Amino acid sequence: MANMREIAKEAGVGISTVSRYINNTGYVSERSRAKIERVIEKSHYKPNELARAIFTRNSKIIGLLVPNISNPYFNELALIIEEYASEQGFSIFLCNTNDDFEKESNYINVLQGHRVAGIITVRSQCKNEYAAYDIPVVSFESYISEKIITVATDNFTGGSLAFNHLYECGCRNLVHVAGPLFADAISERTRGFIESAREKNITVDLIQFETDFQRKMLEANIKTLEDIEKYDGIFVFNDIAAATVIRYFQQKNVRIPEEVQVIGFDNSYIGEFLFPSLTTIEQSVQEVGRTLVEALLKLIKGEAVDQKKIIIKPNLVKRDSTRVSK
Amino acid sequence: MANMREIAKEAGVGISTVSRYINNTGYVSERSRAKIERVIEKSHYKPNELARAIFTRNSKIIGLLVPNISNPYFNELALIIEEYASEQGFSIFLCNTNDDFEKESNYINVLQGHRVAGIITVRSQCKNEYAAYDIPVVSFESYISEKIITVATDNFTGGSLAFNHLYECGCRNLVHVAGPLFADAISERTRGFIESAREKNITVDLIQFETDFQRKMLEANIKTLEDIEKYDGIFVFNDIAAATVIRYFQQKNVRIPEEVQVIGFDNSYIGEFLFPSLTTIEQSVQEVGRTLVEALLKLIKGEAVDQKKIIIKPNLVKRDSTRVSK
DNA sequence: GTGAAAGCGCTAACAG
DNA sequence: CTGTTAGCGCTTTCAC
Numbered sequence: 001m002a003n004m005r006e007i008a009k010e011a012g013v014g015i016s017t018v019s020r021y022i023n024n025t026g027y028v029s030e031r032s033r034a035k036i037e038r039v040i041e042k043s044h045y046k047p048n049e050l051a052r053a054i055f056t057r058n059s060k061i062i063g064l065l066v067p068n069i070s071n072p073y074f075n076e077l078a079l080i081i082e083e084y085a086s087e088q089g090f091s092i093f094l095c096n097t098n099d100d101f102e103k104e105s106n107y108i109n110v111l112q113g114h115r116v117a118g119i120i121t122v123r124s125q126c127k128n129e130y131a132a133y134d135i136p137v138v139s140f141e142s143y144i145s146e147k148i149i150t151v152a153t154d155n156f157t158g159g160s161l162a163f164n165h166l167y168e169c170g171c172r173n174l175v176h177v178a179g180p181l182f183a184d185a186i187s188e189r190t191r192g193f194i195e196s197a198r199e200k201n202i203t204v205d206l207i208q209f210e211t212d213f214q215r216k217m218l219e220a221n222i223k224t225l226e227d228i229e230k231y232d233g234i235f236v237f238n239d240i241a242a243a244t245v246i247r248y249f250q251q252k253n254v255r256i257p258e259e260v261q262v263i264g265f266d267n268s269y270i271g272e273f274l275f276p277s278l279t280t281i282e283q284s285v286q287e288v289g290r291t292l293v294e295a296l297l298k299l300i301k302g303e304a305v306d307q308k309k310i311i312i313k314p315n316l317v318k319r320d321s322t323r324v325s326k
Numbered sequence: 327m328a329n330m331r332e333i334a335k336e337a338g339v340g341i342s343t344v345s346r347y348i349n350n351t352g353y354v355s356e357r358s359r360a361k362i363e364r365v366i367e368k369s370h371y372k373p374n375e376l377a378r379a380i381f382t383r384n385s386k387i388i389g390l391l392v393p394n395i396s397n398p399y400f401n402e403l404a405l406i407i408e409e410y411a412s413e414q415g416f417s418i419f420l421c422n423t424n425d426d427f428e429k430e431s432n433y434i435n436v437l438q439g440h441r442v443a444g445i446i447t448v449r450s451q452c453k454n455e456y457a458a459y460d461i462p463v464v465s466f467e468s469y470i471s472e473k474i475i476t477v478a479t480d481n482f483t484g485g486s487l488a489f490n491h492l493y494e495c496g497c498r499n500l501v502h503v504a505g506p507l508f509a510d511a512i513s514e515r516t517r518g519f520i521e522s523a524r525e526k527n528i529t530v531d532l533i534q535f536e537t538d539f540q541r542k543m544l545e546a547n548i549k550t551l552e553d554i555e556k557y558d559g560i561f562v563f564n565d566i567a568a569a570t571v572i573r574y575f576q577q578k579n580v581r582i583p584e585e586v587q588v589i590g591f592d593n594s595y596i597g598e599f600l601f602p603s604l605t606t607i608e609q610s611v612q613e614v615g616r617t618l619v620e621a622l623l624k625l626i627k628g629e630a631v632d633q634k635k636i637i638i639k640p641n642l643v644k645r646d647s648t649r650v651s652k
Numbered sequence: 653g654t655g656a657a658a659g660c661g662c663t664a665a666c667a668g
Numbered sequence: 669c670t671g672t673t674a675g676c677g678c679t680t681t682c683a684c
Contacts, residue, residue, distance in 0.1 A: 001460070003661050014671035019663060027669050044458045049439040050376045050385065051661035054676050059376065059440070064420075068405065070595070075401040079394065082422050086429075091436055094390075094420035096408050103412075110417055112327075113375040114385070132370045134327070214595050243599045250601055269396070269540050273569045275576055275601030329677050340655035345679060352680095353653050377677035380660050 002043045010043070011035040022047055053115060058135075062296065063111035065095045065104060065121040068213050071240055073268035073285060074122060077140075080289030081120060088297060090117065097125075099180060099211065105129045118296045123183050136299035138292050141185035143309075149295050151310045153283035155185050158314035159192025162235045162263050162281050167200060169261050169322045171233025175205040177225075177245060179212060179237035186237050189265055189281075193235050205231070209241055217244045229254045232261065233322075239264040239271050239280055246274050246321070261322040276320035283314050328369045336369070337361040348373055379441060388416050388622065389437035391447040393425045394539050397566055399594035399611060400448060403466075406615030407446060414623060416443065423450075425506065425537065431455045444622045449509050462625035464618050467511035469635075475621050477636045479609035481511050484640035485518025488561045488589050488607050493526060495587050495648045497559025501531040503551075503571060505538060505563035512563050515591055515607075519561050531557070535567055543570045555580045558587065559648075565590040565597050565606055572600050572647070587648040602646035609640050 008015040013032050020026040021036045028036070039045070053059035062085050066074040082092050093116060097104040104121075108129045111119055118136035124144060130137050131145050138149045166174060176193055179186040190206075197204045207224050211217060217240075225248050228234070236242035242264030249256055256262055256276055264271060267282030291310055298305050334341040339358050346352040347362045354362075365371070379385040388411050392400040408418050419442060423430040430447075434455050437445055444462035450470060456463050457471050464475045492500060502519055505512040516532075523530045533550050537543060543566075551574050554560070562568035568590030575582055582588055582602055590597060593608030617636055624631050 004663095005661075008671095015662085016664080016672080017670060020670085023663080025664090029669060032670080046435060046438045048380070048441060048661050049436075050379050050441055051676085052663075053376050054374070054380065054661085054678090055663050057676085061419075061440075069395065069408070070398070070401045070405045072396070072398075075396045078420070079396045079422060082395070082420065091433075091440075092420045093387075094404070094408065094418045096405060107417075109372060110375075112372045114387075114417075115374060115376055218598075247599055247603075270596070270599065272544075273573055273596065273600060277573075330679095331677075334655095341678085342656080342680075343654060346654085349679080355653060358654085374677050377660085378679080380662090380677085381679055383660085 002045050004047065007036065007039050007043065007045055011039045058115045058117045060090050061093050061114065061116045062090050062293075063093045063095060063107070063114075063116045063119040063121075065097050065107060065119065065124065067097055067099045067123050069094065069096055070214065071212060071238075071268075072270040073239065073266040076268060076285050077122070077289050080286060081293055084290060084293040088293075090297075097123075099123070099125070099182075099213075101125045108133075111135070118300045120292050120296055123185065125182055136296055138296045138299070140288060140292055141183065143184060146308065149299070149305055149308055149310065151288060151291050151295065151312065152185055153288075153312040153314050155188035155314070156192035156195075158265060158281045158283070159189040159194075159235070160196040161192075161314060161316050162189070162265065163193045163196035165279070165316055165318075165322060166233040166235065166261060166263060167197075167202075169233070169257070169324055171231075171261055172202060173230070173232045174202060175207060175228060175231040175234050177207045177209055177234060177236040177241060179209055179241065181208075189235075189237055209237070212238055212241050214240065214244075217241060222248055229260060232259070234260060234262045236262065236264050239266040239268045239278060242278055242280070243270050243274055246276075246278070250275075256321050257323045263322055267317050271317075271319065274321070279319045279322040280317050281314045282317045283312055288312055328371050330371075330373065333362065333365050333369065333371055337365045384441045384443045386416050387419050387440065387442045388619075389419045389421060389433070389440075389442045389445040389447075391421045391423050391430060391433060391445065391450065393423050393449050395420065395422055396540065397538060397564075397594075398596040399565065399592040402594060402611050403448070403615050406612060407619055410616060410619040414619075416623075425449070425451070425508075425539075427451045434459075437461070444626045446618050446622055449511065451508055462622055464622045464625070466614060466618055467509065469510060472634065475625070475631055475634055475636065477614060477617050477621065477638065478511055479614075479638040479640050481514035481640070482518035482521075484591060484607045484609070485515040485520075485561070486522040487518075487640060487642050488515070488591065489519045489522035491605070491642055491644075491648060492559040492561065492587060492589060493523075493528075495559070495583075495650055497557075497587055498528060499556070499558045500528060501533060501554060501557040501560050503533045503535055503560060503562040503567060505535055505567065507534075515561075515563055535563070538564055538567050540566065540570075543567060548574055555586060558585070560586060560588045562588065562590050565592040565594045565604060568604055568606070568647075569596050569600055572602075572604070576601075582647050583649045589648055593643050597643075597645065600647070605645045605648040606643050607640050608643045609638055614638055
């Protein structure tokens with residue numbers, strides 16, 4: 001692929017004229033314009049963004065770190081982020097961290113090396129790894145440091161909503177399927193659920209899932225569900241895990257919501273496809289995605305972001321896996 | 327962030343010594359080594375990959391174009407591609423084309439501008455747009471040109487398998503939910519299904535879906551399903567669309583597989599979460615992902631790839647949305 | 653072993 | 669309006 005100097009020579013103009021033409025910065029006569037246009041056209045020339053970025057000191061790329069792009073909530077989030085970002089001329093550099101500290105911190109280095117304009121990180125496990133650099137970072141779910149903006153659902157309230165709903169639906173014998181312990185956001189859901197239960201003098205049994213990766217869940221965690229049908233209400237830490245739980249019940253011919261009621265968390269699209277469709281606590285993926293991108297873009301543009309902690313309000317989405325008693 | 331020259335000065339060595347140290351190319355004395363190491367350590371220096379790439383003439387980045395990352399098959403594919411690629415030191419630049427020609431061709435330019443090492447494109451609608459550049463490209467599903475490697479399932483056979491299975495399950499009154507017409511791969515499924523039916527003197531009714539994006543499907547295409555319960559067997563062009571169809575049946579209280587049997591295509595993870603779980607034609611996402619990356623990596627390394635067309639064998643995955651009659 | 657210097661492709665003054 | 673020139677941060681000869 002040709003470079004700018006070649007284009008200039010071929011068009012019989014100076015290199016900076018070509019630059020001005022391309023960037024629309026400064027005057028270029030009609031004659032030069034026409035000549036340049038022709039040469040670029042036939043040579044399929046595209047300015048090298050790498051060389052460009054070396055100047056502007058960063059590329060128009062946003063690094064997106066998610067645990068696992070095949071989690072429905074995360075991929076819908078990625079879709080939305082990509083949509084907003086591309087409207088603003090930014091592209092997405094996708095990183096699956098696999099919930100693995102090493103992989104995440106390695107990717108931080110890679111992104112740093114590529115001088116990305118900013119990073120959106122989801123359910124991060126790294127702290128100093130981000131602090132060490134001066135790239136704008138916005139974090140969803142995990143709190144990283146004072147300087148880094150956190151966007152998070154009010155997970156405590158979310159857990160509380162989940163409890164209240166199950167309670168209203170008549171459940172008194174509850175179990176909570178809790179998620180990976182390293183994730184603050186997920187632990188908060190657990191706390192909110194349990195504390196609300198305590199207020200009503202109800203104790204909650206716990207089952208621990210170590211991961212929310214489809215394949216691994218199906219293989220490993222299913223055995224922890226053994227006696228789960230002795231409960232009448234279950235709160236699962238997210239929708240995809242809830243899907244696994246529901247699937248398990250189907251296999252065991254346990255009827256939902258007649259015998260057990262189930263509530264998830266996220267309101268990802270998978271909930272609508274389950275049978276019965278999943279009652280869940282929504283953290284609006286639209287809102288989260290937009291908030292994340294907007295905050296990051298501000299940071300990138302050097303504008304101040306007043307709040308260091310942006311809270312998303314959770315709310316109940318009632319479907320068929322629970323039923324109001326009476 | 328510091329640059330190499332500053333590191334060199336700080337360490338009291340020449341810039342090229344630092345370069346040699348970092349790239350492990352050529353000798354560096356123990357003394358210099360130690361000094362450089364210290365300076366890099368405390369300054370969090372990361373070499374600028376952009377500047378580097380300007381030399382090597384491309385970055386270690388692979389562009390991935392998919393219609394929609396929230397389609398379960400595509401996001402699982404993306405996960406696998408990212409996994410393989412990152413093992414080889416490549417990262418992923420994610421592009422959602424939205425099945426939109428403009429957006430795809432625009433992204434091709436962006437990727438080109440960033441001098442990505444290669445492109446994996448899924449269900450592409452562009453042709454010349456790729457041919458114009460000399461970046462390695464591997465295409466999944468769509469045939470682009472003679473020069474560009476195509477990886478595709480034998481979709482015709484897949485459609486045929488789908489028919490044969492429904493036939494064996496006793497279905498005689500068939501309808502096919504066909505997908506977007508611009509996608510060759512999807513049309514082939516239709517052809518395979520219909521031709522096999524014709525051999526048995528069975529005619530197949532057709533319903534057309536214009537998209538396979540969850541949200542759009544639910545809103546728009548559902549009305550085309552109106553009279554669908556008059557059939558006893560349905561072949562849907564992919565799993566996520568089949569999920570929509572199944573959901574529709576649930577709402578109408580039509581029993582699967584007792585009243586209608588359903589078969590999908592892809593074997594994406596969503597199939598296992600549906601109720602009843604979805605019988606489908608698998609195009610192994612593992613195999614597809616690996617094949618795609620391997621072929622692209624060969625191209626990137628300048629190795630020859632013997633086959634321009636790599637065929638993936640489809641096969642039946644029997645679950646609960648169909649039943650063998652008898 | 654090591655540093656100076658040229659150059660990758662581009663941008664941004666700055667004279668003319 | 670336009671071309672020359674000096675970098676951006678890095679790699680890579682090539683003398684010392």
